[in-house]
Amino acid sequence: MGDGALIVAVAIKGNNSKTKGVVRWALQQFASQEHVVFKLLHVQPRDSISVSTARKDSTTTVYKKDVDRKTREMLLPSRDMFAHREVQMDIMVLESDDVADAISKAVQDHGISELVIGASSSIIFSWKLKRSNLSSKISDVTPRFCTVHVISKGKLLNVRKSDIDIETSITDDRSENQFTSSSHSGSVSSTSSHQFSSTPLLFQRMQALSTVNQKVGTKIGTNSNIDTHHNRTASLDVDTKMLNQKGFYRTSSSGIGYGGSDIQGRRRSYTDEGSSSSCSSDPTSSSSQVNKDFELEKLKIELRHIKGMYAVAQGEVMDASKKVQDLNQRRSEEASRLKNLTIREEDADEVVEMERERQEQAENEAELVRRCVERETEDKLEAQARAEEVRKEKQRLEDALEGGPLQRQQYMKFEWEEIVQATSSFSDELKIGMGGYGSVYRCNLHHTTVAVKVLHSDKSNLTKQFHQELEILSKIRHPHLLLLLGACPDHGSLVYEYMHNGSLEERLMTRRPNSDAPQPPLRWFERFRIAWEIASALYFLHTNEPRPIVHRDLKPANILLDRNNVSKIGDVGLSKMVNLDPSHASTVFNQTGPVGTFFYIDPEYQRTGVVTPESDIYAFGIILLQLATARSAMGLAHSLEKALRDQTGKFSEILDKTAGDWPVKEAKEMVMIGLRCAEMRKRDRPDLGKEILPVLERLKDVACNARNMFAETLMDHNHHAPGHFYCPITKDVMDNPCVASDGYTYEKKAITEWLEKNHKSPMTDAPFPNQTLLPNQSLLSAIKEWRSHLIK
Incomplete structure (x- = not known):
């Protein structure tokens, strides 16, 4: 701002006709002058933006931004009037509970020469009689070097002149009187x-x-x-x-x-x-x-x-x-x-x-x-x-x-050097999986094949979640929960038992295309048994004392299968342990946001952010539907409901044909219990212990009988297996053939037990040069291919 500029301030209170009249009068009066700068004053009470010291959180910022936004919208029409006249203008928003005092300080601090204000409602008829209104107060407290113009309905109502104007007026009056007296003297x-x-x-x-x-x-x-x-x-x-x-x-x-x-x-x-x-x-x-x-x-x-x-x-x-x-x-x-x-x-x-x-x-x-x-x-x-x-x-x-x-300690502690050596410094050839929390490697520790999960080193926020998973899995044991063998807490590593047949998702949908040999499809009686195993593990978690455990990420990818297709729930504890408030009797837990995979998340939990054991029931219902159909979870419940209502036999067509000849009655029971579990409201879902487990246990008995009959048929076919498929010790078809140092192939479990008691070869009766066992991958692939043809 240059020296000698005339500074004119216009004080407004809101966006109405009175304010527009004040602004319009100021522009008509001063806009045509040279070197004039306008300032638009608005006083905002302090209590409208005050924030309690007890809640200095994100709500404060949102509220204050909203107040600023409303103030800018209120001042926008007045600003546009100045912009239309193409004059220089600054906006000053003052925060004070005393309007007159705030305007007075602004006049003093910025050297304002002309102040234009609107008349109060009572000032129009009683300017000289009533001095308690706001316009009179502003005129009284404004510094004397500033001229105050009071405007009403777009017209000048009153003027409080400055000291400079008063002195100039007195001087001009005296000079005029002296000039008059001199002119009359002859x-x-x-x-x-x-x-x-x-x-x-x-x-x-x-x-x-x-x-x-x-x-x-x-x-x-x-x-x-x-x-x-x-x-x-x-x-x-x-x-x-x-x-x-x-x-x-x-x-x-x-x-x-x-x-x-x-x-x-x-x-x-x-x-x-x-x-x-x-x-x-x-x-x-x-x-x-x-x-x-x-x-x-x-x-x-x-x-x-x-x-x-x-x-x-x-x-x-x-x-x-x-x-x-x-x-x-x-x-x-x-x-x-x-x-x-x-x-x-x-x-x-x-x-x-x-x-x-x-x-x-x-x-x-x-x-x-x-x-x-x-x-x-x-x-x-x-x-x-x-x-x-x-x-x-x-x-x-x-x-x-x-x-x-x-x-x-509740778990075995492994040295970090052991894990690094067993995984060949975390070689990609031994990597069998990767997730959002870390990578999983297959290796041998203490002569046992294990799966090692190593958390990402850059995920520093996973320390608490790692200890939660370690605490849960080290204190609970169940036949259908993934067994934790040990851990290396200093480097965020967990050691689990190795599950040879991968995840249920791979067996149902992908058939593990990257595996050494194609995996045979799961028979329908195996799926009945797997459904009961998952339900029993969930019931164990939900009835855990003194604090129930909600998995919150139950899905086929987290259900693993061993060499005998026995299912076990994995990923139980990582950020999934929920503490029960002792002041409440129900198992309801408040969370900041939904956790899990989209198609398996409870809709009520996704909407409210409140997780209960019924959230796992919803995900279990979707898994039951996938066991019957081997289809994607997207829109699966709707398709099955439509097939059940149809009377033309479409239900049999929607079942997975690779599982064999389904018993339609039992398959409908499993699908109907799955649809009940997948209800939108948790109060409509069945109880796990009283309603779900009895039905699945009955289906498991049916599956057990069918499995026995299938095993007898399979045994008849085993007599036609090639001779090199049989283990020399057990005389059965091998599941995990390994080559010993004597040059013969044995079932790994059998030869391991033999080496613990004997030092001579069962085939040559000569001492073993060493106890090294090498997997016979080519023979394993041939055995798997032969078995797949038998099932088909």
């Missing part, structure tokens, strides 16, 4: 009239110079000494007296005019001179002499003003010179300090270099000694390491049998 000559018209302008110029001299005198007195200030002040007083003697006087309000007695004296003097000398004197020369005297006095004052300015400039030059000297001295001191620091740094570098040489020499000597010691003790250390490993293994087995430290 004895004043033409010379007097000329002197009257030119003198006020000259005196105003003298007064401005006198004011500047006063300021200069004050500054000089500050920079130099007090005597100079007194001398210049005295000279200014003399100038003022001289001007008064010439016929001028200064009013109390800085107005300027003639002295009355001097005017009368001059009139008499001019009259006497005219009568006595008549035509002997020249009036023109007398008037010229007076003007010269005034010009001379003006030049003297300007000269003193220039001298004062020179003194000020000289003082500033001296101050600048002193500052330059101080800076030069400081620069010399800093240069000296820098030089000293440089010398100290060089000395420190020399000391560091000497220490480095000493350290290198010591390291070389230590390396020589270490090599000598290693050569002497290498065999001894290797023997001690083997003995220590055997001792640790023996201690672990004893603890596991006696329930000692394992009972206290």
